[in-house]
Amino acid sequence: MPLAIRPRQSHAFFAEVSGIDIRTPVDRESVAAIEAGMDRYAVLVFPGQRISDEEQMAFTRNFGAIEDARGGNVTKAQDKRLVTGMNDVSNLGKDGRPLGRDSRQRLFNIGNMLWHSDSSFRPVPAKYSLLSARVVNAKGGNTEFADMRAAYDALDAEMKRHIEDLVCEHSLMYSRGSLGFLDFSEEEKQMFWPVRQRLVRTHPVTGRKSLYLSSHAGAILGMPMPEARILLRDLTEHATQPQFVHVHAWAPYDLVMWDNRQTMHRVRRYDESQPRDMRRTTVAGDAPTAVQVSAP
Numbered sequence: 001m002p003l004a005i006r007p008r009q010s011h012a013f014f015a016e017v018s019g020i021d022i023r024t025p026v027d028r029e030s031v032a033a034i035e036a037g038m039d040r041y042a043v044l045v046f047p048g049q050r051i052s053d054e055e056q057m058a059f060t061r062n063f064g065a066i067e068d069a070r071g072g073n074v075t076k077a078q079d080k081r082l083v084t085g086m087n088d089v090s091n092l093g094k095d096g097r098p099l100g101r102d103s104r105q106r107l108f109n110i111g112n113m114l115w116h117s118d119s120s121f122r123p124v125p126a127k128y129s130l131l132s133a134r135v136v137n138a139k140g141g142n143t144e145f146a147d148m149r150a151a152y153d154a155l156d157a158e159m160k161r162h163i164e165d166l167v168c169e170h171s172l173m174y175s176r177g178s179l180g181f182l183d184f185s186e187e188e189k190q191m192f193w194p195v196r197q198r199l200v201r202t203h204p205v206t207g208r209k210s211l212y213l214s215s216h217a218g219a220i221l222g223m224p225m226p227e228a229r230i231l232l233r234d235l236t237e238h239a240t241q242p243q244f245v246h247v248h249a250w251a252p253y254d255l256v257m258w259d260n261r262q263t264m265h266r267v268r269r270y271d272e273s274q275p276r277d278m279r280r281t282t283v284a285g286d287a288p289t290a291v292q293v294s295a296p
């Protein structure tokens with residue numbers, strides 16, 4: 001069966017890929033077809049891909065270098081469950097059991113329930129994320145995606161003019177701080193130092209503009225803080241209206257691949273006493289969106 005990419009339902013930005021086995025090397029034509037599908041839709045699901053971590057990383061490298069995950073979490077190296085190159089977005093500790101209620105790792109990861117774009121807190125933010133569902137929840141735990149191109153297009157001309165050249169500060173301390181997670185060590189404060197990102201970005205292939213929002217955004221350069229926060233909140237509410245959102249209910253061994261430059265996502269609540277084993281690989285971005293200043 002040849003590779004095919006077909007949109008699911010009427011949602012124009014979420015499509016299903018069939019006719020491919022990603023456990024085996026993928027030819028250049030197929031890689032190009034998938035990239036074209038990403039440019040067009042922004043979120044692709046590859047159902048029934050029963051992959052290992054090594055196979056997931058090998059597939060990911062077809063699309064660019066794997067992002068260095070350091071500086072993206074409070075989990076210490078010795079507590080990591082997965083090998084370097086794999087981002088653990090499960091609710092599991094190194095012992096394979098669900099994290100306890102007061103686990104700092106768990107409380108930090110609750111931030112994934114806020115709308116965000118992966119690694120927007122890095123000077124060079126992520127291009128693609130690939131999330132493999134190894135163990136899914138019987139109920140809940142859906143991932144929702146928002147199309148930030150459609151959200152941008154729907155803004156009125158006055159707002160488009162107002163935000164065109166704005167630059168935001170993004171940090172994990174802003175997203176976690178908004179949930180009351182505030183006890184960062186000095187080392188973490190350095191690691192999570194805010195970076196700058198344009199609020200409106202342009203896709204390098206399609207030329208389409210999108211809103212580059214994320215719960216990591218917590219300030220706008222040259223704008224008083226409450227004014228910046230309410231603008232970010234208003235834009236996020238606008239961008240996450242149902243007409244811009246697709247809800248993905250996971251089946252075991254779904255692999256979902258999304259473009260962080262064109263979408264936001266969030267996970268919804270689930271029974272945390274049950275294992276949820278989700279493993280992410282991330283394709284590094286090409287360039288910063290704004291000129292950076294270094295941490296003091």
Ligand SMILES: [Fe+2]
Nearest residue numbers: 112116117118
């Ligand atoms: Fe994420």
